Amino acid sequence: MWKYLLRRTGYMVFTVWVISVISFVVIQLPPGDYVTNLINQMISAGGEALPSDYEMQLREVYGLNDPMYVQYFKWISRIITKGEFGYSLVYKRDAAELITERLPMTFALSFGSFLFVWAVAFPIGVYSAVKKYSLGDYVFTFIGFIGLAVPNFLLALIFLFLSYRYFDQAMIGLFSLEFADAPWSWPKFMDLLKHLWIPVILIGMGGTAGLIRTMRANLLDELNKPYVETARSKGLTELKLLMKYPVRHALNPFVSTIGWTLPGLIGGEVIVSIVLNLPTSGPVLYNALRSQDMYVAAGFILLLSTLTVIGTFVSDILLAVLDPRIRLE
Amino acid sequence: MDNTLIDVKDLKVHFFTDEGVVRAVDGVDLKLERGRTLSLVGESGCGKSVACRALMQIVRNPGKVVAGEILYNRGAEGGQAEIIDIAKMDPKGKEIRDIRGKEISMIFQEPMTSLSPMYTVGNQIIENILLHTNLTKEQARDLAIKLLDQVGIPRADRLVDEYPFRLSGGMRQRSMIAMALSCNPNLLIADEPTTALDVTTQANILDLMSDLQKSYNMTLLFITHDLGVVAEIADEVAVMYLGKIVEKSDVYTIFNSPRHPYTQALLKSIPKIAIKREDLDPIKGMVPNPFRRPGGCPFHPRCPQAFAECKVLVPTTTQLTPNHSVQCLLYENFANRIATEQKQ
Ligand SMILES: Nc1ncnc2c1ncn2[C@@H]1O[C@H](COP(=O)(O)OP(=O)(O)OP(=O)(O)O)[C@@H](O)[C@H]1O
Ligand SMILES: [Mg+2]
Numbered sequence: 001m002w003k004y005l006l007r008r009t010g011y012m013v014f015t016v017w018v019i020s021v022i023s024f025v026v027i028q029l030p031p032g033d034y035v036t037n038l039i040n041q042m043i044s045a046g047g048e049a050l051p052s053d054y055e056m057q058l059r060e061v062y063g064l065n066d067p068m069y070v071q072y073f074k075w076i077s078r079i080i081t082k083g084e085f086g087y088s089l090v091y092k093r094d095a096a097e098l099i100t101e102r103l104p105m106t107f108a109l110s111f112g113s114f115l116f117v118w119a120v121a122f123p124i125g126v127y128s129a130v131k132k133y134s135l136g137d138y139v140f141t142f143i144g145f146i147g148l149a150v151p152n153f154l155l156a157l158i159f160l161f162l163s164y165r166y167f168d169q170a171m172i173g174l175f176s177l178e179f180a181d182a183p184w185s186w187p188k189f190m191d192l193l194k195h196l197w198i199p200v201i202l203i204g205m206g207g208t209a210g211l212i213r214t215m216r217a218n219l220l221d222e223l224n225k226p227y228v229e230t231a232r233s234k235g236l237t238e239l240k241l242l243m244k245y246p247v248r249h250a251l252n253p254f255v256s257t258i259g260w261t262l263p264g265l266i267g268g269e270v271i272v273s274i275v276l277n278l279p280t281s282g283p284v285l286y287n288a289l290r291s292q293d294m295y296v297a298a299g300f301i302l303l304l305s306t307l308t309v310i311g312t313f314v315s316d317i318l319l320a321v322l323d324p325r326i327r328l329e
Numbered sequence: 330m331d332n333t334l335i336d337v338k339d340l341k342v343h344f345f346t347d348e349g350v351v352r353a354v355d356g357v358d359l360k361l362e363r364g365r366t367l368s369l370v371g372e373s374g375c376g377k378s379v380a381c382r383a384l385m386q387i388v389r390n391p392g393k394v395v396a397g398e399i400l401y402n403r404g405a406e407g408g409q410a411e412i413i414d415i416a417k418m419d420p421k422g423k424e425i426r427d428i429r430g431k432e433i434s435m436i437f438q439e440p441m442t443s444l445s446p447m448y449t450v451g452n453q454i455i456e457n458i459l460l461h462t463n464l465t466k467e468q469a470r471d472l473a474i475k476l477l478d479q480v481g482i483p484r485a486d487r488l489v490d491e492y493p494f495r496l497s498g499g500m501r502q503r504s505m506i507a508m509a510l511s512c513n514p515n516l517l518i519a520d521e522p523t524t525a526l527d528v529t530t531q532a533n534i535l536d537l538m539s540d541l542q543k544s545y546n547m548t549l550l551f552i553t554h555d556l557g558v559v560a561e562i563a564d565e566v567a568v569m570y571l572g573k574i575v576e577k578s579d580v581y582t583i584f585n586s587p588r589h590p591y592t593q594a595l596l597k598s599i600p601k602i603a604i605k606r607e608d609l610d611p612i613k614g615m616v617p618n619p620f621r622r623p624g625g626c627p628f629h630p631r632c633p634q635a636f637a638e639c640k641v642l643v644p645t646t647t648q649l650t651p652n653h654s655v656q657c658l659l660y661e662n663f664a665n666r667i668a669t670e671q672k673q
Contacts, residue, residue: 224389225442226437226438226439226442226443227442227443227444227445229387229389229437229443230437230443230444230445230453230505230508231445232387232429233385233387233429233430233434233435234429234430234434234456234457234460234508235425235426235427235428235429235430235431235457235460235461236426236456236460237421237426238421244448245445245447248445248447249445249447322447323447324446324447324492324494325446325492325494328492328495
């Protein structure tokens, strides 16, 4: 168990490191550097071109003359020790501020979608496997394929249209008007929950359909295993033996899906958030990439990816807790 | 005094598949006597497993018990008979669930996969005990340890908390036996319990089973296609071919004077150390496709002694002696049947 945990932690740290390098590369990708950008901005804002020795001085101040690895090291240590992500050239604000404003919403939305996906996919997957080829199985399979095939931005657009048409208001955003800029409070939180379910369903749709198929296939594999027959020959009720044996076995691949569901959810979140105008990190990240607002983009990429890696790590731990074969390995 | 524990009459179990109906068990008559061992033998696919699963109503979908009776005397030995028909019970109902694991229990062929790797051996044994008795968890655990000790597992008090995947095949099969015995069953069904084990372990498990059968005074239904095992463990033998019992007698009669050509062929096909290789004689032909059974006697396409009537007449049971019966036209006076069946 400890060896397993240690190894997984090792993987996690390594992966996060690779991600940080990639994020750093993202910052370096556009032509020019921070100072060139700064100067261009000043010029476009009507300022005068700076003398070139002043430019050199700025570079020295920002450490842009250092070798790459030193720059990387400075960048990452500022993030780790001070939580400084740099400056947003587009929003003219501290990037860290922008990120802390948006990231919790993304987290809430992804986590909510994730719970939705599990809560729906688990019982339906079990039902579809146990009642294979029943009417219910066919209905869920059909709905599932629609959920898989229709991209969630289209679902979001259809939903927008319907809400305009029948409720006379667009169900967009995550808060009602009166709460949008209010400080956090219990009523604001309740208001958030009231709005959250819509994007949660829209984002979770595709993942749910996929996970239903996974659960159904896993469980079908397990239902005819000899240990199920043993359990039945003891006289357990069908429901009890189903839950204790085959479902428990089928849970393994289900749990490992935490890892790959999260990135999918975050990807879907970007698009749905743009369509529904949600105050999450998706739209900001998208804009940042378009307008080469590299410090913001890198910060988001680094944090979102790290969250995903942590999700995978959590699923690994959960697997070890669930499955003695992994734990005792 | 009638000593019958289970009387199976004309049992039929059919599988309703998309390709058609498979008549896996097609009219089986069997009597299981208290405290005796009956061995069910036959080639792979002849319906042994399906037949014995029917005794507990755990036949898999799409299989169904479609006809026949399984008359089970659950009354105490020598006491008042209390006969119930298992064939009529709902496979998911409480009635049969109370019998499973308590009065009739079963051990399976695959010790590697018959126990779930997710739970400890103890957990899976205790589950059975708690389901059928009023013991507390601690008492059930003590009983489980006692049982594991009894089936020859060393350091049973430690092993009770071990996961099955950390045990050898033989140890797992011993644990399965401990589990099956935990509620002191009247009947233990063993479906090829030693097939997946190596020869030494096989012999040990067989010894253990016949010892336990005596000390628990239970009835044993032992399924195998290994006639060597039959000779070692059985009191009675029933030979099965394509869903029917073609010959049935005590073990000496079956080995010394088999009557059915299929039984004779089976006996010729087993290698004995003493005999020469050229005497070894595998049964000719293949087991027929389950969807296209031959008409008449199911064995006639492979039978060296088949004659014209075998192609059209289905043999019925002929009682050669009070404890030796056979389904074969060689021993049946079928002249009357031809006459009556032609009239119809
Ligand atoms: N789930 C199923 N669906 C359809 N047919 C089945 C099913 N299970 C068993 N059968 C049929 O029942 C017949 C008997 O199978 P069974 O498992 O009882 O054989 P067996 O005598 O135990 O063989 P073996 O020695 O290989 O265990 C087979 O011919 C098979 O075609
Ligand atoms: Mg079998």
